[in-house]
Amino acid sequence: MTEIAKALTVAGTDPSGGAGIQADLKTFQEIGAYGMSVITSVVSQNTLGVKSFVDLELDFVESQFDAVFEDIPPDAVKSGMLSNPEVMALAAKKMKEANVANYVLDPVMIASSGHALISETARETIARELLPLATVVTPNLPEAEALTNRTIKTVDDMKEAGRILVEEYGTSAALIKGGHYEGEADDYLYDGQTFEKFSAERFDTKHTHGSGCTYAAVITAGLANGKSLYEAVKDGKTYITAAISNPLNIGKGQGPTNHWGHRWSDVQPLIRV
Numbered sequence: 001m002t003e004i005a006k007a008l009t010v011a012g013t014d015p016s017g018g019a020g021i022q023a024d025l026k027t028f029q030e031i032g033a034y035g036m037s038v039i040t041s042v043v044s045q046n047t048l049g050v051k052s053f054v055d056l057e058l059d060f061v062e063s064q065f066d067a068v069f070e071d072i073p074p075d076a077v078k079s080g081m082l083s084n085p086e087v088m089a090l091a092a093k094k095m096k097e098a099n100v101a102n103y104v105l106d107p108v109m110i111a112s113s114g115h116a117l118i119s120e121t122a123r124e125t126i127a128r129e130l131l132p133l134a135t136v137v138t139p140n141l142p143e144a145e146a147l148t149n150r151t152i153k154t155v156d157d158m159k160e161a162g163r164i165l166v167e168e169y170g171t172s173a174a175l176i177k178g179g180h181y182e183g184e185a186d187d188y189l190y191d192g193q194t195f196e197k198f199s200a201e202r203f204d205t206k207h208t209h210g211s212g213c214t215y216a217a218v219i220t221a222g223l224a225n226g227k228s229l230y231e232a233v234k235d236g237k238t239y240i241t242a243a244i245s246n247p248l249n250i251g252k253g254q255g256p257t258n259h260w261g262h263r264w265s266d267v268q269p270l271i272r273v
């Protein structure tokens with residue numbers, strides 16, 4: 001039997017199925033990786049927004065990490081919602097102990113609906129504990145601004161944020177996502193040597209709930225399958241563009257992206273890299 005790639009997501013939940021753990025597991029399945037999860041926070045949310053959330057006890061989060069790592073070591077790990085400094089430090093400790101080789105850090109701070117998903121003090125901990133471990137960090141513009149403590153208004157600012165995250169904060173690569181920018185939906189990947197632009201048409205839609213989670217999950221599943229970071233990001237951009245271009249129209253608010261109903265070859269022409 002062929003060996004299947006194994007991917008782990010460490011994140012919060014979305015009972016409405018569009019973001020967080022639920023989006024990650026659906027995406028792993030679509031891409032072709034065996035999906036596993038460590039739940040950090042249980043969130044009451046839907047397409048209309050976040051109602052409330054409960055952080056699981058640290059010991060219990062640790063026990064979930066141990067359950068995965070002692071049994072089915074993942075080929076790649078993704079982290080999403082880590083709502084407080086303690087759970088961030090724990091995730092860093094467990095990944096170091098397990099010698100995780102491929103780590104995608106989605107520095108989730110604010111849901112697309114505008115609700116904060118982490119505490120203020122947690123930003124500093126992301127920089128200190130998690131950025132140095134990451135194969136790639138995937139901030140959207142507000143997250144890149146918060147992490148680098150700079151205002152981002154131009155493409156040069158986006159690139160400068162990527163450079164700072166790699167050269168000053170010690171992450172291996174940074175993908176600055178332009179979903180919150182204007183014009184085309186352009187993302188910039190900096191790996192310490194070169195900038196690569198991943199560009200797609202911007203669709204006039206509000207249905208982008210979970211798009212950041214899904215994008216990072218494709219990258220994680222790609223790395224778990226042995227792809228290069230460049231190839232994994234290219235797949236991620238292709239997948240997320242398809243998923244945004246063809247909305248499901250589910251929910252009363254900002255609906256989830258669509259994981260189905262398109263062949264990769266159909267969406268390839270939408271991407272310019």
Ligand SMILES: Nc1ncnc2c1ncn2[C@@H]1O[C@H](COP(=O)(O)OP(=O)(O)O)[C@@H](O)[C@H]1O
Binds near residue numbers: 202
């Ligand atoms: N309306 C849109 N049309 C096409 N692509 C989009 C649109 N909105 C976001 N994207 C893309 O979706 C991905 C997620 O982007 P972003 O919205 O920046 O992240 P997040 O979901 O973390 O806030 C990026 O590749 C971004 O360029």
Ligand SMILES: Cc1ncc(COP(=O)(O)O)c(N)n1
Binds near residue numbers: 013020210
């Ligand atoms: C548990 C959880 N994690 C992350 C997000 C952000 O979602 P998005 O991908 O839309 O930025 C969310 N709404 N809920």
